[in-house]
Amino acid sequence: MTDKAPDPTRRNERSRQAILAAAIELIKEVGYARVSVEAIAARAGVGKQTIYRWWPSKAAVVFDAFLALNPAAPGELPDTGDIVADLRLVLHATVAEFNDPDFEAAYRALNTDVQDDPALGERMREQVLRPTLATVKRRLAAAQEAGQVRRDVDLDVVVEVLYGPFYYRWLLRTGELTTGYADDVLTLFVRALSG
Amino acid sequence: MTDKAPDPTRRNERSRQAILAAAIELIKEVGYARVSVEAIAARAGVGKQTIYRWWPSKAAVVFDAFLALNPAAPGELPDTGDIVADLRLVLHATVAEFNDPDFEAAYRALNTDVQDDPALGERMREQVLRPTLATVKRRLAAAQEAGQVRRDVDLDVVVEVLYGPFYYRWLLRTGELTTGYADDVLTLFVRALSG
Amino acid sequence: MTDKAPDPTRRNERSRQAILAAAIELIKEVGYARVSVEAIAARAGVGKQTIYRWWPSKAAVVFDAFLALNPAAPGELPDTGDIVADLRLVLHATVAEFNDPDFEAAYRALNTDVQDDPALGERMREQVLRPTLATVKRRLAAAQEAGQVRRDVDLDVVVEVLYGPFYYRWLLRTGELTTGYADDVLTLFVRALSG
Amino acid sequence: MTDKAPDPTRRNERSRQAILAAAIELIKEVGYARVSVEAIAARAGVGKQTIYRWWPSKAAVVFDAFLALNPAAPGELPDTGDIVADLRLVLHATVAEFNDPDFEAAYRALNTDVQDDPALGERMREQVLRPTLATVKRRLAAAQEAGQVRRDVDLDVVVEVLYGPFYYRWLLRTGELTTGYADDVLTLFVRALSG
């Protein structure tokens, strides 16, 4: 008694794109809480069943919509030899990303859903957070080798200490997420890791 | 055509308590996303209108339920003269709080709602985040006076840098929120502020 | 564990009327097969739940709509002493009724539903067919007493033999249901019962 | 722009049989109202398109399924010279037929559809009702010639008067369709036509 999974080779790519685009649009227009599967289907010109056939929930659609915006796996950070300059570069890029309307709409929605959907949370950590933090961690390890970063620190904690303030400000909206804020955080961060 | 505001002096305190308690219970039992106003009313033995009369939304009920669990405004941090020891005390208390099931249920629910309700977000920042961070900030200012903390830092950013990693780990569930984690974060934090 | 039956004293009579009227209208406009509960609710300006609260199915709504058109229980046939004249009167009335657009729409719908809903069939026989045939049967019994109708016949069969041809022609649409047809049937019928 | 009619010579007879058989089976199992084209296709091991290629609707499938059960056109009634005996024979055969589960399932379904499908109604009257009644009518005409049946009657009405009570009882389920009932009806019928 199998689960009657649909055949992915027969999937209509045009519909898939339309659904992901419609999801992002609607989140931006009316706010995630007021987006319904019905509205996404209508906007995408698609039957509801086509959504339910391929995604288990609205949250899963949003996750894929988010991934579609971030196609590039982060790969590797640049290594100019200057750890501060290199980190500043990523952080500024992160700030820009978080201020992009499409990214913001999708990622806020994702962060909401994650609160009530453990499976989605796991996917987000595996596919979004971990890869990003891992590249930063690798760059920091290289800096450690180069003697620019002290060795008595747990780099897993260190990367959370670096990104935590960004997510804090962005999720709790305690202020604007600016490059100035990034620089302030980075200054403190670097000092904590030096000598 | 007045707004027909209800008269708070005639409010039934027993009902109010039952509603807040029912809200917390249900969030713990079925998860916030599956809690309905109808279920809260039924569990509390209360008419739905009694909820809508006193709260504008389910989110507002949860906010009050959360406040009812945290009645004490934080007041002032102890000042033993040792800034590290004093901060360790608050952070350990914070960790304990975030691991309390009632607190956790209500606060996670609140953090979810905040994503789609700007007014609630403002209330949360004003009544929950700001008071807490303000006491830490005052203690840090005292430490600055005492020469234990460098003067070239923006204390508003500093407190976000301290709390950010906690919220990051708790909201994104990247790991357990332990006193060990608190100590690790604190060690880095203190070093960033020294000298 | 009771069935959570709604309280009929709190029922909104205006909604009930609107639903029954909308049902009849829609059947006439688009044909019974194309009438949906959703359309009835929309036409009546009513939530779907209000229909499902009070009726178990579309068929039950149609049954009530039909009853609302035929409020008068048939009571008693006239007895002028002339059984043929008296029967002609009822049959002509029946022909007129079956040719009334509202009656026809509702009664055809009812006769369709009855084919797949045994409970509804029972209600229809009890509340519609039986009362009508019973009055005719009583009039025939009186005629038997008066010696106008032979005694060696089963009057239950006799009334079916009288009405059968009408339903046959009407349900199977083998021809117009006219007073002429009624008179032809009656002539044969009377001869079968005489002497 | 031709109509792209399929080529009947290439039709798969095995599929056709499987579809008609599946239709009858499903009607018997779950009731006509709950039979879907999808279910027929699945049961018959056939693609949905194969049904839609050859039949315009579920009703048309059922009609063909019904015809497949009644392959023999009625031909001619026996003429033993005794009109009553000859009619009794046909009526008893009719009663037996209406009590056959396959026939009943298919014919009830057909009678339901006929209520909302004028074209199907026409086909049913032409191919089912008319041929049957025509043979009875011819036998009655012969009896008229032989002086066994009075001449001042419209034989078209007469045959409806004979069959009406059967359909009435069967469609409205006012009682069992038995040979006893047939005999009662026949007794009345014959008397109406004599002398």
Next chain:
DNA sequence: GCTTAAACGAGACGGTACGTCCAGTCTTACT
């Protein structure tokens, strides 16, 4: 016997309606 066009099984598609749940409002009877 090989080619090729059709019918075929399978099933995804855009839709409509189902019957249920809940939101937020309104009404009634009780305290």
Next chain:
DNA sequence: AGTAAGACTGGACGTACCGTCTCGTTTAAGC
């Protein structure tokens, strides 16, 4: 006047089928 109860309109849920539309894969006619 506030309350418990619960009916109301409305809208979204997730499911079942509709009838249409591809997809390969038989299969049978005509070369």
